[in-house]
Amino acid sequence: MTDENRPSTDPYKGVRDFYPEDMAIQRYLFDTWAVTAESFGFERYDASVLEPAELYRSKAAENEEIVNEQTYTFIDKGDREVTLRPEMTPTVARMVAGRRRELPLPLRWYSIPNLFRYERAQRGRLREHWQLNADIFGTTDQNADVEIIHLAASIFTAFGATAADFEIKINNRAALTRSIEPLLRPGARLNDMLKLLDMKPKMELERYREEEMKLLTEPFETHSEVPSEVASVLAALAALGVHNAVYEPTIVRGFNYYTGTIFEIFDTNPENRRSLLGGGRYDNLTALFGGEPVPAVGFGMGDVTMRDFLETHDLLKSIPEKLKPGPRVTVVNDGAATVEDAARVAALVRDRGVNVSSNLSDKKLGDQLKLAERSGATFALIIAGDTKMELKRLSDRSITRGELAELIPHMQ
Amino acid sequence: MTDENRPSTDPYKGVRDFYPEDMAIQRYLFDTWAVTAESFGFERYDASVLEPAELYRSKAAENEEIVNEQTYTFIDKGDREVTLRPEMTPTVARMVAGRRRELPLPLRWYSIPNLFRYERAQRGRLREHWQLNADIFGTTDQNADVEIIHLAASIFTAFGATAADFEIKINNRAALTRSIEPLLRPGARLNDMLKLLDMKPKMELERYREEEMKLLTEPFETHSEVPSEVASVLAALAALGVHNAVYEPTIVRGFNYYTGTIFEIFDTNPENRRSLLGGGRYDNLTALFGGEPVPAVGFGMGDVTMRDFLETHDLLKSIPEKLKPGPRVTVVNDGAATVEDAARVAALVRDRGVNVSSNLSDKKLGDQLKLAERSGATFALIIAGDTKMELKRLSDRSITRGELAELIPHMQ
Numbered sequence: 001m002t003d004e005n006r007p008s009t010d011p012y013k014g015v016r017d018f019y020p021e022d023m024a025i026q027r028y029l030f031d032t033w034a035v036t037a038e039s040f041g042f043e044r045y046d047a048s049v050l051e052p053a054e055l056y057r058s059k060a061a062e063n064e065e066i067v068n069e070q071t072y073t074f075i076d077k078g079d080r081e082v083t084l085r086p087e088m089t090p091t092v093a094r095m096v097a098g099r100r101r102e103l104p105l106p107l108r109w110y111s112i113p114n115l116f117r118y119e120r121a122q123r124g125r126l127r128e129h130w131q132l133n134a135d136i137f138g139t140t141d142q143n144a145d146v147e148i149i150h151l152a153a154s155i156f157t158a159f160g161a162t163a164a165d166f167e168i169k170i171n172n173r174a175a176l177t178r179s180i181e182p183l184l185r186p187g188a189r190l191n192d193m194l195k196l197l198d199m200k201p202k203m204e205l206e207r208y209r210e211e212e213m214k215l216l217t218e219p220f221e222t223h224s225e226v227p228s229e230v231a232s233v234l235a236a237l238a239a240l241g242v243h244n245a246v247y248e249p250t251i252v253r254g255f256n257y258y259t260g261t262i263f264e265i266f267d268t269n270p271e272n273r274r275s276l277l278g279g280g281r282y283d284n285l286t287a288l289f290g291g292e293p294v295p296a297v298g299f300g301m302g303d304v305t306m307r308d309f310l311e312t313h314d315l316l317k318s319i320p321e322k323l324k325p326g327p328r329v330t331v332v333n334d335g336a337a338t339v340e341d342a343a344r345v346a347a348l349v350r351d352r353g354v355n356v357s358s359n360l361s362d363k364k365l366g367d368q369l370k371l372a373e374r375s376g377a378t379f380a381l382i383i384a385g386d387t388k389m390e391l392k393r394l395s396d397r398s399i400t401r402g403e404l405a406e407l408i409p410h411m412q
Numbered sequence: 413m414t415d416e417n418r419p420s421t422d423p424y425k426g427v428r429d430f431y432p433e434d435m436a437i438q439r440y441l442f443d444t445w446a447v448t449a450e451s452f453g454f455e456r457y458d459a460s461v462l463e464p465a466e467l468y469r470s471k472a473a474e475n476e477e478i479v480n481e482q483t484y485t486f487i488d489k490g491d492r493e494v495t496l497r498p499e500m501t502p503t504v505a506r507m508v509a510g511r512r513r514e515l516p517l518p519l520r521w522y523s524i525p526n527l528f529r530y531e532r533a534q535r536g537r538l539r540e541h542w543q544l545n546a547d548i549f550g551t552t553d554q555n556a557d558v559e560i561i562h563l564a565a566s567i568f569t570a571f572g573a574t575a576a577d578f579e580i581k582i583n584n585r586a587a588l589t590r591s592i593e594p595l596l597r598p599g600a601r602l603n604d605m606l607k608l609l610d611m612k613p614k615m616e617l618e619r620y621r622e623e624e625m626k627l628l629t630e631p632f633e634t635h636s637e638v639p640s641e642v643a644s645v646l647a648a649l650a651a652l653g654v655h656n657a658v659y660e661p662t663i664v665r666g667f668n669y670y671t672g673t674i675f676e677i678f679d680t681n682p683e684n685r686r687s688l689l690g691g692g693r694y695d696n697l698t699a700l701f702g703g704e705p706v707p708a709v710g711f712g713m714g715d716v717t718m719r720d721f722l723e724t725h726d727l728l729k730s731i732p733e734k735l736k737p738g739p740r741v742t743v744v745n746d747g748a749a750t751v752e753d754a755a756r757v758a759a760l761v762r763d764r765g766v767n768v769s770s771n772l773s774d775k776k777l778g779d780q781l782k783l784a785e786r787s788g789a790t791f792a793l794i795i796a797g798d799t800k801m802e803l804k805r806l807s808d809r810s811i812t813r814g815e816l817a818e819l820i821p822h823m824q
Contacts, residue, residue, distance in 0.1 A: 007466045009510030009701050012494060015460035017507050020521070023456050039762050041739025041769030041787070044435050048427035048540050049461060049526075054419045074486035077530060082424060095429050098421030104786035106772055108739075109432070114461075118489060128460050136772070143751050143772040150759075236752060240759055289421050327453025327520075339555050340648060347562075347652055350451050357453025360518055360548070360555040374516035375453070 014119070014127030020325035026130070028319045029303055029310075030112050033132040036158045037110040040151050042134055045111050047091045053081035055090045070117045084116035088133040088300065089257070089285070096137050096296075097289035105138025105294065126304060135298030137286075142229070145261040145281060146236040148297050152265060152277055153242045155301070160315045166276065169248035170234065170263045173280070175227030176252070183216040193220070198252035233261060257282040261297065272312040277301035326376020329391075329411050331358040332368035336385030345383050348404060354411045356381075369394075379411055426531070426539030432737035438542070440731045441715055441722075442524050445544040448570045449522040452563050454546055457523050459503045465493035467502045482529045496528035500545040500712065501669070501697070508549050508708075509701035517550025517706065538716060547710030549698075554641070557673040557693060558648040560709050564677060564689055565654045567713070572727045578688065581660035582646065582675045585692070587639035588664070595628040605632070610664035645673060669694040673709065684724040689713035738788020741803075741823050743770040744780040748797030757795050760816060766823045768793075781806075791823055 011017045018026055034044065053073050072084040085091055088111055096103065111133050119125045134151055136144040149168060156166050180193050193215045200208050212219060226234070226247040237245050245263075253262045262280035267273060279299025287293035310316045329349060331342040339359060346358035357375065359368045365382070372380040373394045382390040391400045391407045400410050423429045430438055446456065465485050484496040497503055500523060508515065523545050531537045546563055548556040561580060568578050592605050605627045612620050624631060638646070638659040649657050665674045674692035679685060691711025699705035722728045741761060743754040751771060758770035769787065771780045777794070784792040785806045794802040803812045803819045812822050 006702050007469075007506070007700060008464065009506050011460060012462045012464050013490070013492065015462050017460075017510075018458040019507065019511065020455035020457055023458055026458070027456065038767050041742070041767055041789075043432035043737040043788075044439065045432055046430040046435055046438070048423060048429075050424045050427050050540065052420065052424050057419075072488070076484070078425070080425065094419070094421050095431065098429075099431065104783065106783075108769060116462075128462065139772050141751075141773045143755065147755065147770075147772065150755075236755075239752060240755060288419060290418050325455035330453065339553075340651060343555065343559065343562075343648075343652060355450050355453055357520060358559075360551050360559065361553045371516065371518075376455075377453075
């Protein structure tokens, strides 16, 4: 076969292969997300990555740019326009709206979907990532805002982070509107000012002031007092032991659908100043599907930023043993026992709840032990012709001898 | 907003939404698959659903019809042809070929990918399903064939099925070739006869015989003796306690890449006679990417057929408590305690390892208890102004009274 006919071993541009060692980290993220969400009584849902494209036209989309330029949208063979979901919120709003009458509100729901954005390749950014999405549907009560932020903070502590490692910045869309509207020049639009404010951290201050003065009659005072909606959320979080939350008047979250509390979590490490998580209240989104709207508050956090955070704070060392790839024990056979004997002994060990593999080919014992070590096994169980066996810890080569029943407890 | 502008609440045609009660079943399937594969020392990997379309052109594809007519393939904005993976084997072959030199062969790898097939809508079949894929790479040894079939059988028993519920049918591509080739008419192709044999169960016998006589000089005797390759696999399985495997000479698995042992598992229930799982040895596939091939044997089993099997045999009742959607406990507050008090008590309960939610809005106690029941909670923890609480089991309304520390053990 010529080189030109060979398919590449690379994945598609901008997506990742997860070899076992990366998959173990990915599962650690997902398991910690799931366990923490469920500790708050959240239930898991899911949906397909394929959605009708119409779902993202209209206010259901968080961001116009994403809909117009950054989605994977194609026409299927039945002339339907299909999109690979760029975010989960429109999907979950669709699902809740579809069963609004039967579902037991309030709902606490979470999901760990993969999302697609078609970003320009030269930016070097990923086109697929995974995200924890958690939402409470069916109540306008501020206690739901507090609970969803409490959950977000608890996820960081579940990974071993301390309150000093991250900061929760909170604002409120209604308060933002109240303070901006009196300042708007005639004809200037609130949304334009929100967009500008959202861009502020990425702009030079002089340029920002210039643009601001086109929209407002006087500078928007970002050091004004804490709005009452934010103050009460901060107080309730403090009562629950969450003390690393602050009011941040420049948090806007540039999305169409937020209506109340909005928040983001930032890494406090100066080398990793990225937003790690963002969310807020969106009470009107399900109205797009008809009928009375179901109020909602939720957030999303991505796997890539989460992993960066864990690496920055040296928190990946705590991956539990059971998530490490590879078997706990590999059964190897010396000359007197066969490969088939090894498979039978492995089946007995497995029945006792130990993850175990066995040697598959006729090889010298030394070569089998080397393979066992490379496979990531913690122990090799060496069987000979009789019932006495040797359990060898591969890290320090220490050996325990005995019959199988005696050795099982040493494998745990 | 007019009806015409409303997006539908239905998912895209041919894919499924997983509301929490369906997601719980899905997770039970995936968890059982994962735990069983890991008990054999298999390591989990994953990759994106997006693959370069070229991966499926050539022998890497299991079936020409699928590549030509049944894939979701589209052109991205960078003029790359992209496919939503229709099967996992080409992906895993790509990944193994890409790191052939570094990977510690033999590999035991598994994954639970979603796969897409663009089938005609009128057939009513799903366009997306999930599949357990398990493979051993790096050895031609028959012990690997035996182990992969042992794993397949163990998955059924892990769900509570007995050996009488399913049957493993085994054949061998090399043996099939050996017995067909001497019978071929001049000019007739082996592959045409394999395809015909694969279709036999779906054809009328008369029509099959007619087609067969065009290709062969005499009828292919399907009741010939067991080929030695199959006999030794059956013997090794029996030695491991797997007694429901048989030789089945009409098993062909109509895919290009199989080279040795091939097998399928069937439900023995006459009402659900579908193939539940299929696989085999494919020793040459990775050669497509250049270099020496890495021999492989593996199988795939789908979530939809697995769920049908479990329903047919009434095996879904064993879903573990921890997979059931909803919190274990909901904290409700009577008039003397507030919603904020409920959130604080819930946090204390959560710290003791119990999945717990709390009431979010000012409501009468009776209404809060009704909501707790609808949410799927097993217990309501009723708090009043003092430290005495009531733990109410919602199924039988039995009540235990005490301080929080006394009640925690009753929540397990």
